[in-house]
Amino acid sequence: MSEKKSNIFVRAARSIGGYFRDLKSELKKVTWPTAKQVRNNTSIVIIAIIFVGVLVALLDFGFQSLFAWILQ
Numbered sequence: 001m002s003e004k005k006s007n008i009f010v011r012a013a014r015s016i017g018g019y020f021r022d023l024k025s026e027l028k029k030v031t032w033p034t035a036k037q038v039r040n041n042t043s044i045v046i047i048a049i050i051f052v053g054v055l056v057a058l059l060d061f062g063f064q065s066l067f068a069w070i071l072q
Contacts, residue, residue, distance in 0.1 A: 005011075033041070
């Protein structure tokens with residue numbers, strides 16, 4: 001005789017419970033960066049943003065000057 005399937009709510013609860021068990025086991029494997037690494041990475045990102053911003057501003061100014069010269 002075949003085994004009766006459990007209802008949808010029981011299966012959903014088991015599935016959700018399994019998800020959280022797996023999540024907990026995966027979070028135990030995470031290595032978080034130290035405060036020094038976070039500061040270093042943050043400073044690198046800020047410097048890169050400033051560099052790209054200046055580069056875009058210079059290109060904008062250059063193209064604006066070029067188009068103004070062409071249209072005169």
